[in-house]
Amino acid sequence: MIRFEVVHQSSQSWARVGILETAHGTIETPAFVPVATQAAIKALPTHHIEATGSQLLIANTFHLHLRPGEDTVATAGGLHSFMQWPKPLMTDSGGFQVFSLGFGRDMQVGKVRKAADTLPYTTIERGTQPSGLTISDDGVHFRSPLDGKNLFIGPKESIAIQQKLGADIIFAFDECTPPFASEEYLEKSLERTHRWAKECQGALTSQQALFGIVQGSHIQGLREQSAQFINSLDFPGFGIGGELGESKEDMDNVLAWTIPRLSAHKPRHLLGIGYLDDMERIVRRGIDLFDCTVPTHYARRGIGFTSQGRINVRQSKYVGDFSTLDKACSCVICQTYSRAYLCHLFRAKEVSSWQALTFHNLHFFNAYIAQLRQRIRNNDL
């Protein structure tokens, strides 16, 4: 179980500072949640993660179901002991991966829409199925991307897997709808997501905190309806999922339609969003938690986030630059190594280059959100 308390509400916006207590420790919100898809932060062994200031991690139900399987994780005593992470953990429901394997893969898109001209669909009508899987009212049939085996995940299966994984916070199974879906498709999908939310509640037998997920794409009426419905089901917290429109302004609108309809004393998690320049915007709208692969993904491409903006340490201008990566950063990488050395590691394709920059970027994101928490306390955000 969890306990959540808002300790300060900004006088300037919906932003708030909160304390979220779980069986594995306390989280100060708003908090950034690093993504540990395969029960691992890519390039960073678990024993290094705590020093980045990370308060909780989110692992991926779908991937862990495929490999190593929830039974193996349960035999290890659950995800906490399997990966040796003593602090709070979340697992997502697998809904987003369904979306990625289906229309997402067909259309080569993520959560923010792109130009329609190269896509196989102009509009996705009710009844249309993606090429890689079949969505029914009970769940989703698909082939394992690892070995081609026929698999099925529905709300009950998702909860059963997440119970064996044993994270502190788990999510209801939902359909993350594709961009360019017709309004009729979206309405039908939302009915299904809402029915699945209740089924997930019915299937839960553990003490884990199950968050309901608000969907409804970028349509105001559907978002409002979904927020009201999911709020009425008495979940201990909420996820906000799905497509958020074409621009940052659209994302802002979706949050403005959603957040006021969710109980103010429960935590709200925005799924899969959190570029550095999004953080202030979503926190201002009242988001308490968000997960995002940006710091880790960019690190592996040589991109470091600094107080002076992003830099690509592979560039030739850093070959002889013996200054620190970011003078304002207190992390061990910035206290120890020069840009020249990091540049060399990347150019020499040393795996420690990924580890070093992943560590710094996570530290940077966590320090950035800590500053935002301070600004909220000062009513400056």
Ligand SMILES: [Zn+2]
């Ligand atoms: Zn640093």
